[in-house]
Amino acid sequence: MSRAPSPFRTAVTLCTFPEAASGPFVFHGTLEVGFAKAVAHGFGAVELFLAGPDAVPVEEIVALSDQHQLAIAAVGSGAGMVKHGLSLTDPDAGQREKARTFLREMIHFAGKIGAPVILGSMQGKSGGAVSREQALDWLAEALHEAGATAAEYHVPFLYEPLNRYETNLFNRQAIAAAWLAEREITNVKLLADLFHMNIEEDDIAAALVTAGPWIGHIHWADSQRRAMGTGHTDPAPIIAALRQIGYAGHISAEIFPQPDADAAASQTLASLRPFATV
Structure with missing residues (x-):
């Protein structure tokens, strides 16, 4: 396999902890194999999903990055919820503090490897003893801290609006962007995941244009969370919207490895190839 020409900063997801074995990540298993697969397919970066901040030494990540000449596009925090059951909006104060500590670390x-962190599932939700107002106050506090901490390393923090079946906090890009502005939360960008947007947005391209200045990362997935080009999403207007807003971040494949990981990786890059010279 060889690198395909692309004007985009492409990335592919690598997940190393077994609790997320059924999750929407292309390569599962060891980082050594994942990095080698990513570079063989022609990606320019990897997006890492690790069991926690102490799961892998920083030096190992740096060595693999240097060896394969791959950037680190982002690091997910999903293990905080999936593996450790932590949420920033947990009704228990002790659990919320554990969640904030996990995220901070x-x-x-x-x-230290020059990458932003993603907040997705750990944002939690409102309900029961936790009102929406209270949940958003806790989320705002956590994002203020996360943005400030990330700024120490000159990287943004990434907040991901999820679909309605995963959270009831924010599901749409423009509404989340308006709330970040209202709360004066700085150094926090939005992660625009096309799978979630397929469920929630009336028009994905229009939503990207509206939230343009806030968009900091893209999860490139088709309507059924498989590789782009296997569902009913039309990538052309999305690419046009990203060009319109001057997006210069990564386009990352957070998708199910179907029919297998190599096929999903190849199809992801193939879906971008038609726009290489447009």
Whole structure:
């Protein structure tokens, strides 16, 4: 396999902890194999999903990055929820503090390799004893701290609006962007995941244009969370929207490895190839 020409900063997801074995990540298993697969397919970066901030030494990540000449696009914090059951909006104060500590340590870890951290599932939700107003106050406090901590490493922090089946906090890009502005939360960008947007947005391209200045990362997935080009999403207007807003971040494949990891990786890059000279 060889590198395909692309004007985009492409990335592919690598997950190393077994609790997320059924998750939407292209390569599962060891980092050594994942890095080698990523570079063989022609990606320019990897997006890492690790068990926690102490799961892998920083030096190992740096060595693999140098060896394969791959950037680290981002580091996910999903293990905080999937593996450790932590949420920033947990009704228990002790659990919320554990969640904030986990996130803080992930930011320090990722910062040392020059990468932003993603907040997705750990944002939690409102309900029961936790009102929406209270949940958003706790989320705002955590994002203020996360943005400030990430700024120490000159990287942004990434907040991901999820679909309605995963959170009831923010599901749409423009509404999340307006709230970040209202709360004066700095150094926090939005992660625009096309799978979630397929569920929640009336028009994905228009949503990207509206939230343009806030968009900091893209998860490139088709409507059914498989590789782009296997579902019913039209990538052309999305690429046009990204060009319109001057997006210069990574386009990363956070997708199910179907029919297998190599096929998903190849199809991801193939879906971008038609736009290489447009």
